[in-house]
Amino acid sequence: MIRGTARRDPVPWLAVVPAVAAAVLFGLPLAGLAWNAPWSSAWEVISSGPARDALRLSLVTSLSATAVALCLGLPLAWVQARVDYPGKRVVRALTTLPMVLPPVVGGAALLLAFGRRGLVGAPLDAAGVHLPFSTAGAVLAETFVAMPFLVLTLEAAFGNLDRAAEDAARTLGASRAYVFLHVTLPLVLPSLVAGAVLCWARALGEFGATITFAGNLQGRTQTLPLFVYLRLQGSDADGAVILSLVLLVVSVVVLVALRNRWLSVR
């Protein structure tokens, strides 16, 4: 760390020009959103029926997806960090895949697994469980895309943990469950929170897998990003811009909340 030393390099103009261009590339679209926003009718738009439904549904599905990710992803991360078993790398690759897979492809894959003609979907359908076109289907799509963010964050935290405290607790006679709940979990809590927030933000922004797998219906599967997309091509671009700004504000809040974690540069 040499931060704070008074070293001054000559201004590297060759790098500054493309660097500024890059910053402009990130900044201009946001400026465009803010510039075109119909601020005067913002509240009217947000409080309209379809927009309120999309807001409510997005909150419900993204929080549900985060809850599912915690229930399933936390144990997965712990197993991945602490247990050696054959095929571990395959599982890690599978866990990471949704982060790089185009979400539309993820949605198509979910259909082939959980759709009416899918591997698991056909027997489920016979049993009366229909995931496509349902809110549960939207939660499933969001979980598929967002859970890796939680798993990878936690896995790293479990892996980097200094295990001295755990060992000490064990030698003092604490059970494994007690140690996990009262020693391990508090130690990884910052990562747990960060992973959950990242996972939630990704779930909130999910579009491709959701529209492909769960379809689009107001109040059931039309989450905020779907609402924005369909309003943009319909007659209500104002609504689309306003709710885009809502999503933008959420993203900024998440970024600020996690800034100490990723943006350690002042």
Added chain:
Amino acid sequence: MVPAVILTLFLLAACSGGADNSATAGETSRLLVFAAASLTDAFTAGSKDFKAQVPGLDLQFSFAGSGALVAQLQAGAPADVVATADATSMQTLVKAGLVQTPRVFARNLLVIVVEKGNPKRIASLADLPRNGTVVVLADTSVPAGRYADAVLAKAKVSVRVRSREPDVRAAVARVAAGEADATIAYVTDVRAAAGRVDGVALTAAQNVTASYLIAVLQASRNPVAAAGFVDATVHGAVQSQLLAHGFLAAP
């Protein structure tokens, strides 16, 4: 900072404008046609015949729901010709002063689209509200969705719609994939889905007629070729393919 911005804009312009520059310099000219999703097959087939008549023309299509096309054109998308599946979408462009006078070039009818072999034995609109029948429709931001709503309203049938798909082809694809049992789409969509779905006809009293309109963009950089394509669509090579694909001639 300003020079960097200018440089970037210049670079972007150079990248995106490359095709146009070579087009005006060389013998080929470029024509970009925005067309409603339901026109995909007829226009693609018609373009082969049209290009045979206009050598050196680089004809490209962008197919999407009419609502998306209008939104893109209002945002300044550089198209030469636009063809919509209803008058409302075109009227939006006329009011915005973006297009020359539009012309009606074809009509289409609506039909109930069911899975191949009609396993759910759907015989009419009255069967759609049945329990366990999964119905999806096109979104109301595209003409097919509004026409479908009009058909259901006319027949006084109220259906629990399970999903509103972004365009009519996506709705038909749901039925073809077996995720939905029925949708309401254009007669021509059933033909285009080539044996993957079946159509169940509506009675004449239930049906509504979709009108297709085409217009040259005011901002077209190739207005001569654009007018040529519009002519071929109203009465010419493209019109023949429209009829061959099941569209009805304009009145």
